Amino acid sequence: MTTALWNDPAPAPRASGWGRVTHVAAGLWRIADPRGLVVGHVRATAAEDGWRYTAERFHLASGGFRPLGEFWSSSDALECLRYGR
Numbered sequence: 001m002t003t004a005l006w007n008d009p010a011p012a013p014r015a016s017g018w019g020r021v022t023h024v025a026a027g028l029w030r031i032a033d034p035r036g037l038v039v040g041h042v043r044a045t046a047a048e049d050g051w052r053y054t055a056e057r058f059h060l061a062s063g064g065f066r067p068l069g070e071f072w073s074s075s076d077a078l079e080c081l082r083y084g085r
Helices: 074-083
Strands: 020-025 028-032 038-047 050-059 064-071
Touching: 038 064, 038 074, 050 074, 064 074
Parallel strands: none
Antiparallel strands: 020 028, 028 038, 038 050, 050 064
16 A cells, blocks of 8 residues: 655555555655564655665664665565565
8 A cells, every 4th residue: 555645756666565655755655564564664766867766774773764775666675675674
């Protein structure tokens, strides 16, 4: 399920049935697993050749989000969050 809050030009990621995607800010989506536990964020940024998607996970010790990888497709960023636990 995808929930949009803003008129965002970035294409929204689709969780392909394994979780939930919630639009939380322009270019930013919260990703939760099937149990509802948040696994991270996907951030979209405009690039010269299209959109780039960054998978981010919360780092407790620093109190901030750390990038796990940058991808040309939102599905690759989602898979990074899904399997990189």
